[in-house]
Amino acid sequence: MQNNSSNRQKPRIAIIGGGVAGATAAVHLGEQGLDVVLMERGPSLVNGPPICHLHAGGNLYREISQQQCLELLRQSVETIRLYRHTINKRPTVIATPTSDPEHPQALIPRLKAVRQAYQAMVRQDPHNEVLGPPEEYYRLYERADLERLRLCSQPSEPAGMDDWLIPFAQRVDLDLIQYPVIAVQEYGWSVFRLAATAMLTLQQLPHCQLLTNSTLVDAQLHEGQWHLTYHDQALQSHTMVVDYLVNACGYETGKLDDLTQNPQYRMAEFKAAYIAKWPDEQGLWPEVIFHGQRGTPQGMAQLTPYADGVFQLHGMTKAITLFDDGLTRSSVQSSQPVLPEVLQLKLTDGWPDEVVEARTRQAIAHIGKFIPDYCRAYPDGKPLFGAQQIPGEDETLRAADVSFSGYHYARIEIVKGSSALEAARKLMLHWQFADHTTSVSIEQQHPVSLSLEADKIEQFAIDLALARGYPIELAKIIGC
Missing domain, CATH: 3.50.50.60 (FAD/NAD(P)-binding domain)
Structure with a gap:
């Protein structure tokens, strides 16, 4: 032809x-x-590669710059306007474990800057109000707030942050996290x-x-x-x-x-997310991020909700989402980074069943450190995986x-x-x-x-x- x-x-x-x-x-x-x-x-x-949220404002990852957060906010607002039926409208909860050396208060200046930028975008064009009212872009929850929500029943259609936080308050071990807990209008995204x-x-x-x-x-x-x-x-x-x-x-x-x-010149990084079913869980969950130090056994844990008790799981450890030699770089001979053969085979030939089972179980246990009932979840399909390029x-x-x-x-x-x-x-x-x-x-x-x-x-x-x-x-x- x-x-x-x-x-x-x-x-x-x-x-x-x-x-x-x-x-x-x-x-x-x-x-x-x-x-x-x-x-x-x-x-x-x-x-x-797995997509689970818009990353509006970039607040989920502490290591990136505030300027990148502001760029991602603007881009995410525009993306929602273009792909309006691809968004899962539920907030994200950011919790910092007591074992983590950082404190949640360190995020608040960034949150204020992102909220201010979002307010400016909405003033410039009312069509930009796609993450809820700017004044409600984020909310802080002390332990007393969560203890109060523990006693509530979640409505069938959550109407605000408090309603979405009820399952979190009821299921998370509140002794294992620092306060305040932060709820942000970071939405999900269906690939x-x-x-x-x-x-x-x-x-x-x-x-x-x-x-x-x-x-x-x-x-x-x-x-x-x-x-x-x-x-x-x-x-x-x-x-x-x-x-x-x-x-x-x-x-x-x-x-x-x-x-x-x-x-x-560029880098490429192999990553994976895992799918698990939480039996008998009827609550409508927000996304939940437990911060942690990337690459260590205490790496960030991420619970992304989908319909009917199905969740997508990340754990920023080498036993779950990250992989040995998973970040590679190009060379003077070629612009194409070369992944280790074992990872390349996953991309071309798929995953062995035993590896899927083991890594998904490790992801479930990683979430279960903070949500004990989540240990009842079980693997529910093959991973979402791929390699991500990073220019420069x-x-x-x-x-x-x-x-x-x-x-x-x-x-x-x-x-x-x-x-x-x-x-x-x-x-x-x-x-x-x-x-x-x-x-x-x-x-x-x-x-x-x-x-x-x-x-x-x-x-x-x-x-x-x-x-x-x-x-x-x-x-x-x-x-x-």
Whole structure:
């Protein structure tokens, strides 16, 4: 199949990689009427490293800078406006164990700064009020507050922070945490509803072509155009000619950099999250973060709620989410960091059952240190896993988007999914694909994606979860 763009009136853009970065870029450029081809080697979109929350404000990780927090806040607000049916609207609780050398009060200046920035965003544009009223962005709970909530019954539809905190107050060992406990309007994010939204949108955009089960094998710049060769599912070879090439290959971004001779230094880190079912737990939980020192046995513990008692678990220890030699770096010979073979095999061939069982059980026990009843949970599916690229040399970097090099070549490298829309906008601006002299709202720019109905997205997401072998609860809408 030969697609030649030499006679086209508008440029043709190829985006390689259908993770959250590539899918969002295709949606954004396609909604502006551009001619886009999105190539993904898997059967569907957004099937990479685990996503569980927006990271609005970045308060979940203490080691990142306040400036990154403010960038992530702005990006997350914009992401909610674009992907409104992908969000699970429930708060996040941040607790600091008594064994931790840090104190929760150290977070409060950052929280105040983020709240002030959020207030300014809402004053500038009322459509930005997507994380609740700014004055209620966070709330502090002393032990007496939680002891009071312990005596309450949670309503079927929680109406405020107090209602959401009831299960936490009732189940957590309050002797093991410092005070105050912090509740923040950090929302959850469904990777399956995100994938569903992107795929349903691209299906309706007349100038977008989605090539799944397609693997790029060659890219050559010839007379000002990129000549691409790719293989389909049957290993048949095809070619196309495009004007612009966007590298959105996730942890394999370096391979396309090497192929196109556009070197870039980066790191890649393999991570995993685990799925567990908590039998007979009827409460509607917030997300819960127990802070800790990364990489130690007391590393951060994270409990992310989904529907019907299913939870996603992180533990920032080498026995759970982190892995020996899991953080690798590129070299002068290649822009592609090389993962240890045992981790690469997990990416290509899947996980041995005994490893899934052991690591999930370790994650359950890690949460169970603070929530004793959680030890009754059991593994409920394969891990959500993948490798995450980090451009540059700062492993604490969380706010990153796009860089340009060579001729009509860009690479989108995001560490947090909420940076994807920012990257897509920068593509438009840098390559002058649109007139930005007038301000156009996110809603006006994306009429197709924002016309999708929540129930249709949810059903598509459930189908994707089933096809990928995950519990359907991960795709269902929760929160209010």
